[in-house]
Amino acid sequence: MNREKLPVILEVCSNSVTSAIAAQQGGAVRVELCENLAEGGTTPSYGQILLARKHLHIKLYVLIRPRRGDFLYTDLEYEVMQADIRNCIEAGCDGIVIGILRADGSVDKERCTELVRLARQWGLGVTFHRAFDMCADQFQALEDIIEMGCERILTSGGKSTAMEGANVIAHLIEKAAGRIAIMPGSGITENNVADLVHYTGATEVHSSARVSVNGGMAYKNDHILLMTNSIADEYSLDVTSAERVKAILTAANV
Numbered sequence: 001m002n003r004e005k006l007p008v009i010l011e012v013c014s015n016s017v018t019s020a021i022a023a024q025q026g027g028a029v030r031v032e033l034c035e036n037l038a039e040g041g042t043t044p045s046y047g048q049i050l051l052a053r054k055h056l057h058i059k060l061y062v063l064i065r066p067r068r069g070d071f072l073y074t075d076l077e078y079e080v081m082q083a084d085i086r087n088c089i090e091a092g093c094d095g096i097v098i099g100i101l102r103a104d105g106s107v108d109k110e111r112c113t114e115l116v117r118l119a120r121q122w123g124l125g126v127t128f129h130r131a132f133d134m135c136a137d138q139f140q141a142l143e144d145i146i147e148m149g150c151e152r153i154l155t156s157g158g159k160s161t162a163m164e165g166a167n168v169i170a171h172l173i174e175k176a177a178g179r180i181a182i183m184p185g186s187g188i189t190e191n192n193v194a195d196l197v198h199y200t201g202a203t204e205v206h207s208s209a210r211v212s213v214n215g216g217m218a219y220k221n222d223h224i225l226l227m228t229n230s231i232a233d234e235y236s237l238d239v240t241s242a243e244r245v246k247a248i249l250t251a252a253n254v
Contacts, residue, residue: 006203008193008252011061011183012240013037013208016044017051019240020060026209026245030059032097032127032154037208037238039068040130043084049091061095061127062088064115071101071131078111085115089122096124097154099131106136107144116149126150130185133158133165142172145180152181154206161187162196162205170200190247197252205252209244212236 011030012023020031033052034041042065044052052060066073066080073081081098088096096119100108116126128150135141138158145153155172157165162184173182184196185206193205215235226234 008197008202008249009204010245010249010252011185011204011206012245013041013185013206014052014240015208015210015238017048017055019208019210020052021055022240022242023209023245024056024058026240026242027249028058028245030061030094031056032061032063032206034063034065034097036068037210041065042067046087046091049088049093053091053093059094061097061125062093063097063129064088065097065099065129071099071134072103073100073111081115082118085118085124089119089124093124095119095126095151097127097129099129101131101134104136105134107131107141107148109144109148112145113148120149127183128153130154130156138168138172139175142175142180146176150180152183152204154183154185156184156186163187163192166196166199169196169202173201188248190244190251193248193252194254205248207245207248208238209240209248210238211241211244212238 009029012028013032014020014023015037023031033044035044036042041063064081064084066077085096098115100111102108119126128145132153132155156162157168159165169184176182183204183206184202188205188207217235220235
């Protein structure tokens with residue numbers, strides 16, 4: 001099939017400008033810029049967006065998510081999302097990444113359609129993020145998101161990782177039938193991406209390609225924890241590795 005002959009491309013979920021640059025160096029075609037990956041990702045600061053746009057020649061998409069937790073937003077949070085999208089437009093971003101649900105687990109078509117309209121009138125593309133995985137009926141959500149005009153859906157198949165949800169992802173790709181891209185994400189590494197691609201037929205995948213590195217502090221206060229809900233320490237950093245990006249791309253295209 002022609003689909004099998006297409007090269008697999010990689011979008012990297014980058015938690016900083018530093019990570020975004022590493023993603024570019026490793027061969028990613030697109031960056032999803034966010035912050036707070038330990039909380040599932042939130043909208044990055046305007047400074048991060050501006051500097052990422054300055055340093056990247058690959059596509060820059062920005063996560064529009066005002067807080068951690070569920071995807072049922074208040075009117076005020078919705079206004080924040082609209083303001084963040086306007087910032088992305090002004091900064092010259094290539095796209096945004098959104099997802100709003102109703103309390104019953106369906107896609108909030110009205111609000112999402114308005115965000116898509118706002119982005120697309122300025123030439124920005126739109127990805128629907130893993131709020132999709134929290135929907136009550138993913139195949140109905142697929143049709144709703146296609147109707148809204150999104151380019152792709154980021155999904156783990158409704159499971160914690162894309163490998164666990166591979167069967168659902170394969171069915172989503174079949175059901176989408178080229179009307180929208182289905183991009184597997186969550187837990188994808190150089191060690192499992194080949195199996196995932198071969199099983200699902202995906203032609204684009206999503207990974208943070210992160211490594212943990214030690215910070216540069218010589219003095220360390222061992223009597224305090226600032227990140228009380230994290231197993232990480234204050235003196236290490238998670239950053240995208242250009243080498244891991246290259247390794248994932250190599251394995252995906254074997």
